[in-house]
Amino acid sequence: MKTGLMKIDDFIKEECQNSDFKKSFDIERGKLKVAVAVYNARTDAGLTQAALSQLAGLSPKTIAAIEQGDNVSFDDFFAIMSVLGKEVEIKVL
Numbered sequence: 001m002k003t004g005l006m007k008i009d010d011f012i013k014e015e016c017q018n019s020d021f022k023k024s025f026d027i028e029r030g031k032l033k034v035a036v037a038v039y040n041a042r043t044d045a046g047l048t049q050a051a052l053s054q055l056a057g058l059s060p061k062t063i064a065a066i067e068q069g070d071n072v073s074f075d076d077f078f079a080i081m082s083v084l085g086k087e088v089e090i091k092v093l
Contacts, residue, residue: 012025028069031069031070031071031072032069034066034069034072034077035066035067035069037081038067038077038080041080041081041084041086042063042080042084045084045085047084049064049067050063052080052083052084055083056076056079056080056082056083057079058076058079058080062076063080066080
């Protein structure tokens with residue numbers, strides 16, 4: 001019996017046919033990847049957001065915002081990854 005519910009992957013694929021949706025989706029997906037990368041690198045290093053903010057010269061509010069998927073400047077992102085001893089590799093597919 002079919003419930004009429006659509007799998008999220010199918011929904012996204014269908015909605016991405018609309019170029020405006022796809023653009024917005026791709027932007028949000030990119031910000032989520034950055035948020036997860038910063039969170040994982042920070043927790044792997046055993047640091048709190050406050051400790052990372054001091055090391056990176058950023059406010060704790062900035063670290064929290066980045067980990068929540070808010071926009072991040074390249075300068076802030078590279079500063080964070082640098083103090084965590086991480087190298088950033090950018091690949092365009």
